[in-house]
Structures are given as structure tokens and as C-alpha cells.
Amino acid sequence: MSFPELMALQYRWQIRNEGDKQTLVYYGLRNPPLHTQLSIDLEDLVAEHIGALAEARKRDELPEELLAHPQFMKLVEDGIVVDANAVRHPATEETKQECTRCINNDMLLPGLEFNEEGVCAFCQCYERAEKIGASAGPQNFITEEELLEASRNNTQSRFDVMVLCTGGKDSTYLLWLLGKKLGLRVLAVSWNMPYTNDTCKDNLRRSVELLPSVELVERTLPWNMIREAMKGQFAKVGVPCLCPTVAHVLFFPMAVEERIPFIMQGVEEVQLAVTSYVMDELKSGKKAKPAPAPSHRDMTLGFFSTVAHAPEPPKPHAITSDFMRYQRSVREQLEPLYEHLDNTLKRAKEEPSLPIPEFRRLRTNKTYGTWSEVADLVKTEMEWKMPPGHKGLLHTSCVIERVKDYCQFMRYQNMRSTFFPQSIVEVSAGIYFGLISREEGFAELEGLGYFGEPEPLQPLLDDLGITRESIETEGDMAFSLCDCKECR
Known part of the structure; x- marks a missing residue:
């Protein structure tokens, strides 16, 4: 097997401890069928040396027994260990890639992959599941009849x-x-x-x-x-x-x-x-x-x-x-x-x-x-009213919904959680399944809590008696409210 001369772990792959084992964890969603690769238990030899690839390493700097190891070769084959020049970088407003079918992008969902047609991994999963008849909607559905x-x-x-x-x-x-x-x-x-x-x-x-x-x-x-x-x-x-x-x-x-x-x-x-x-x-x-x-x-x-x-x-x-x-x-x-x-x-x-x-x-x-x-x-049948100033139709009842958005996004961005920020994925699914248009989806996105601290956050912290000074000592709160660049 041929290896790149300069190798590194692909963006958003991190080494984590799980009990007495080391695991490679992906914070993102890969294109099917590799979308199932969320975590990989590492064999001892690979675990011993893989950490060096958090930064670019020359091929001849790596032990021959590592290069010959079947699991390491599989990591290269599956695009987890890559040519250092092919390592992706955090997307910005100017460099982000947007799904051609929905509104998912790799700035709000770092680690999201796209196929050659520019369709995101989520839309590919929905299409794939429908084709094979897998999990097509909730099992506990009921009809009016x-x-x-x-x-x-x-x-x-x-x-x-x-x-x-x-x-x-x-x-x-x-x-x-x-x-x-x-x-x-x-x-x-x-x-x-x-x-x-x-x-x-x-x-x-x-x-x-x-x-x-x-x-x-x-x-x-x-x-x-x-x-x-x-x-x-x-x-x-x-x-x-x-x-x-x-x-x-x-x-x-x-x-x-x-x-x-x-x-x-x-x-x-x-x-x-x-x-x-x-x-x-x-x-x-x-x-x-x-x-x-x-x-x-x-x-x-x-x-x-x-x-x-x-x-x-x-x-x-x-x-x-x-x-x-x-x-x-x-x-x-x-x-x-x-x-x-x-x-x-x-x-x-x-x-x-x-x-x-x-x-x-x-x-x-x-x-x-x-x-x-x-x-x-x-609105017609029940005289329902939209909350004043509320922009979207996804979640309409909660004052602190955007706080949840913000916290989920920060935890995901900071690689504290593999759980995808819910609201953008839900809006995008709404587009895929025809409940809203792509243009309406972009309008929904503007009302979500992903673009800086949402207005309801400070009143909530005040209500709960949480000070800015105490955030870093309040358990997992730091990963939700601080931009932990060192965590990434």
C-alpha cells in the first residue's frame, strides 16, 4: 500500500479515552456508507502511535510496524489518515460549503461531508434509508382512521x-x-x-x-x-x-x-x-x-x-x-x-x-x-398567534429555544459532544421532506441561535444565579458558553 509522504489525521477526528481503551471519535457526519464511522476502537499498536498524527508527520518518521498494521492501513483507505495537504480546516462564512438540496453547511455543522453533487451526508442518509425501506418514519405512528x-x-x-x-x-x-x-x-x-x-x-x-x-x-x-x-x-x-x-x-x-x-x-x-x-x-x-x-x-x-x-x-x-x-x-x-x-x-x-x-x-x-x-x-381555526418577534415556525413556544441552539452548537463545535445541533438538522429535514422550501429554510436559519450569544441567555443566567465568572467552574457549562479553541 502506498502512503502519502506527509500524513495527518483528518479534521474533526480526535483521540479519546474510553475506559482502558483509546478510541478515534469523529465529530461530524461522513458520506454514506462511511457515515457509520463515528468511533473506532484502536488496537494497541495503533493507539500507541496515532497521536503523533494530530500534526503532520513524514512517512519515514512513523514506525514500519505501524505502517504495516492492518488497522492503520484501513484508516488510510477510509480517509481518516490523509495527506496533510488534504486536511480540511474550520469553515468560515466565506469558505463554507452548503448542501445543494437543503441548508446544511459545514460552518454550522463542522465535519459534515458532501458528495460530488454537493449533497450533504444527512440528505444522502434520508435518500438511502427510503430506498432500502429502513426506518421510514416513526414506528409508533397512528392514522386518523x-x-x-x-x-x-x-x-x-x-x-x-x-x-x-x-x-x-x-x-x-x-x-x-x-x-x-x-x-x-x-x-x-x-x-x-x-x-x-x-x-x-x-x-x-x-x-x-x-x-x-x-x-x-x-x-x-x-x-x-x-x-x-x-x-x-x-x-x-x-x-x-x-x-x-x-x-x-x-x-x-x-x-x-x-x-x-x-x-x-x-x-x-x-x-x-x-x-x-x-x-x-x-x-x-x-x-x-x-x-x-x-x-x-x-x-x-x-x-x-x-x-x-x-x-x-x-x-x-x-x-x-x-x-x-x-x-x-x-x-x-x-x-x-x-x-x-x-x-x-x-x-x-x-x-x-x-x-x-x-x-x-x-x-x-x-x-x-x-x-x-x-x-x-x-390561525384560522384556533385563533393561534405567533409570538411577537419570533421568526421561525420550527419551535414556537419556548423563550430560551435559541439558548438551547447556542449551547448545542458550541458543545458540538468544541468537540464536547457528537450530538448534532438539532434545529438546523430539523429545518433541513423539513426541506428534504417537502414541508418548507429551501428559501423558507434559509429564513428559519436566521432565527436560530447559532450566530453569537442569543439575547435570552443573559436574563436566563441572571434568573438561575449564574455569573460569568463562575461559568468555567460549573462543570460542562464551559463547553457550552465558552469558545474553547484549545478544546478543538
């Missing part, structure tokens, strides 16, 4: 469906669809997340007034509890968010007690695009093997069991590891809230005949039409 049939047969509860609500466009659409169009008996539930904007709080109350058959239950948590939990989240996992986990913890036991057949929430299919079309293979680094589909009861219990008892990530740099750490951290911050959920899950395990509400979703890529059509519908 199935909902109506279940309602006709529902004699065990006053309600046909529970809807987790915020007053944003998606949950408002759900209330309209289920409560008005289908005429189902809906229990709307919400909790007092203090950073839900006032407009969406009003939207929710107005929805209930316009749909007099819908019942609303609201839970209120103490502000001191929320403040300490958000501050703890910031330090533990680098983002302050508690949603939607708190709603899952509070309301799943209620749905079981009320014997409600279904639980639904306003989450679009594009918000699950990475999970549905990309992550299944990234979890293991292998193509997902066909397996018998679990029952909806088992899927629901599996989901809420993860909410209650997320395991320690076996691979700390896997793309799923941030999600597991987030769930574990929410529980750590809000442990007293979990007793009812724990008891419910224990009872469900001990009583296989216990009716369990199924956690189901719409196939929004087919149901919605477009985002603008949904927004027009809820």
Missing part, C-alpha cells in the same frame, strides 16, 4: 387521547385535529415551564375555550425547584432544558390512572429525522438488522422506562450518549417527582394485563402539508 376506530370501541375511559401541550403550532394543530376534526374526547395537559412564552400560554387557553369538549389539566412546580434543576442541568450536561421529560414524568401516570388509550405530543416527524433515518445505524456502527416489531405497549413502556431509568451510556462518545446523560441528569435534579412514574412502571411490569396508554405519533410528513399551511390553519 385508527384513532376513530379506537374511539368507537373506547368504553374504559372518559378520554380517547391525552395531548401534551405548550400552545405552540404543533400541539395546537393536534388539539384541532383530534378535538375538532375527529371529534375525539381529548385531555390536554401542560406544566408551568417558566420559559414558555406568554403568547403560547394564551394560545393554549384560547384553544380550550374554542374546543369546549377538551379538558385541560395543568401542573405547577415550585419556581425554586425548577431554577435549581435548570442550573443543575446546565452544569451536568451543558444545556438548561427540562422539556419534554418533565411532562413525561408528570403525565404518564395520570394517563394510566385515567385508562386513556393514547398519549400524543406536538413533535414533528422531522424532529425525529436523525433518529429515524440516521441514528439507527450510528448507534452500533452497523446496518440495523431486521427484528420483530415490538408491540405498541412494549414500545411505550420501553420509552418511559428510559425516561425513568436511562442507563449509563456504554459508549461515552456515541451519538445517543448525550440523550442518556440528559435523561439521567433530569432525574438527578428532580428525583422527588419520579416516585409516581416508578410505581406505575413497576405495576405495569407486574401486571401484564394492566391497560397502558400507547405513546403514538402522526406521520406529520404526510398529514401536515407544509409548515405554512399548518400555521394558516391554526
Whole structure:
């Protein structure tokens, strides 16, 4: 095998320790089929010498036993060890590459690769999954016909469906669809997340007034509890968010007690695009093997069991590891809230005949039409209002949504996390699946929190009692709020 005269690790590959092993971790998304190469466990000889390639090294400076090692040759073959002149560099506004199909670019998603046609790795993954019939949308989807049939047969509860609500466009659409169009008996539930904007709080109350058959239950948590939990989240996992986990913890036991057949929430299919079309293979680094589909009861219990008892990530740099750490951290911050959920899950395990509400979703890529059509519908039918000054239709209910964007982007840029910044990927998926145009996607992008510190950040830090001086000593917060060039 021939080697470049001057060799180096490609941009965004980093050596990380995982227990007693060293692993090469990629902070980005490669073109399929190499998109499964997120981490590579290094054999001892390669691990001993690969660190030297963090900088350019001449071929004759490397040991012959390394050059002859099969794993090292594979790293060269797969473009992980490359000619030093081919090492990519951080993209700027002037040098960034933009996907020709969506709006993803390698400045906001460093490490993103493109094929010869300029199509990004995400769009390639979506197309690839569709062609082979893999993970085409959420497994737990439900149709309007199935909902109506279940309602006709529902004699065990006053309600046909529970809807987790915020007053944003998606949950408002759900209330309209289920409560008005289908005429189902809906229990709307919400909790007092203090950073839900006032407009969406009003939207929710107005929805209930316009749909007099819908019942609303609201839970209120103490502000001191929320403040300490958000501050703890910031330090533990680098983002302050508690949603939607708190709603899952509070309301799943209620749905079981009320014997409600279904639980639904306003989450679009594009918000699950990475999970549905990309992550299944990234979890293991292998193509997902066909397996018998679990029952909806088992899927629901599996989901809420993860909410209650997320395991320690076996691979700390896997793309799923941030999600597991987030769930574990929410529980750590809000442990007293979990007793009812724990008891419910224990009872469900001990009583296989216990009716369990199924956690189901719409196939929004087919149901919605477009985002603008949904927004027009809820404005007309539900008198829904867009929050003042809000620019996009992706996430409409949270005041600190851009803070989450910013923190996710900084953690990804600083190579603290392999988890992709959500919002840009979701907008881009919306373009790919035809929910918005590419031009509308660029407009959405402008409203996201990727372009410097967002305005809501400082008021949030003040609310949580976090000073600028304390950020670097507050656990993972430094990777979210500091530009750690030395980390990269």
C-alpha cells in the first residue's frame, strides 16, 4: 500500500479515552456508507502511535510496524489518515460549503461531508434509508382512521387521547385535529415551564375555550425547584432544558390512572429525522438488522422506562450518549417527582394485563402539508398567534429555544459532544421532506441561535444565579458558553 509522504489525521477526528481503551471519535457526519464511522476502537499498536498524527508527520518518521498494521492501513483507505495537504480546516462564512438540496453547511455543522453533487451526508442518509425501506418514519405512528376506530370501541375511559401541550403550532394543530376534526374526547395537559412564552400560554387557553369538549389539566412546580434543576442541568450536561421529560414524568401516570388509550405530543416527524433515518445505524456502527416489531405497549413502556431509568451510556462518545446523560441528569435534579412514574412502571411490569396508554405519533410528513399551511390553519381555526418577534415556525413556544441552539452548537463545535445541533438538522429535514422550501429554510436559519450569544441567555443566567465568572467552574457549562479553541 502506498502512503502519502506527509500524513495527518483528518479534521474533526480526535483521540479519546474510553475506559482502558483509546478510541478515534469523529465529530461530524461522513458520506454514506462511511457515515457509520463515528468511533473506532484502536488496537494497541495503533493507539500507541496515532497521536503523533494530530500534526503532520513524514512517512519515514512513523514506525514500519505501524505502517504495516492492518488497522492503520484501513484508516488510510477510509480517509481518516490523509495527506496533510488534504486536511480540511474550520469553515468560515466565506469558505463554507452548503448542501445543494437543503441548508446544511459545514460552518454550522463542522465535519459534515458532501458528495460530488454537493449533497450533504444527512440528505444522502434520508435518500438511502427510503430506498432500502429502513426506518421510514416513526414506528409508533397512528392514522386518523385508527384513532376513530379506537374511539368507537373506547368504553374504559372518559378520554380517547391525552395531548401534551405548550400552545405552540404543533400541539395546537393536534388539539384541532383530534378535538375538532375527529371529534375525539381529548385531555390536554401542560406544566408551568417558566420559559414558555406568554403568547403560547394564551394560545393554549384560547384553544380550550374554542374546543369546549377538551379538558385541560395543568401542573405547577415550585419556581425554586425548577431554577435549581435548570442550573443543575446546565452544569451536568451543558444545556438548561427540562422539556419534554418533565411532562413525561408528570403525565404518564395520570394517563394510566385515567385508562386513556393514547398519549400524543406536538413533535414533528422531522424532529425525529436523525433518529429515524440516521441514528439507527450510528448507534452500533452497523446496518440495523431486521427484528420483530415490538408491540405498541412494549414500545411505550420501553420509552418511559428510559425516561425513568436511562442507563449509563456504554459508549461515552456515541451519538445517543448525550440523550442518556440528559435523561439521567433530569432525574438527578428532580428525583422527588419520579416516585409516581416508578410505581406505575413497576405495576405495569407486574401486571401484564394492566391497560397502558400507547405513546403514538402522526406521520406529520404526510398529514401536515407544509409548515405554512399548518400555521394558516391554526390561525384560522384556533385563533393561534405567533409570538411577537419570533421568526421561525420550527419551535414556537419556548423563550430560551435559541439558548438551547447556542449551547448545542458550541458543545458540538468544541468537540464536547457528537450530538448534532438539532434545529438546523430539523429545518433541513423539513426541506428534504417537502414541508418548507429551501428559501423558507434559509429564513428559519436566521432565527436560530447559532450566530453569537442569543439575547435570552443573559436574563436566563441572571434568573438561575449564574455569573460569568463562575461559568468555567460549573462543570460542562464551559463547553457550552465558552469558545474553547484549545478544546478543538
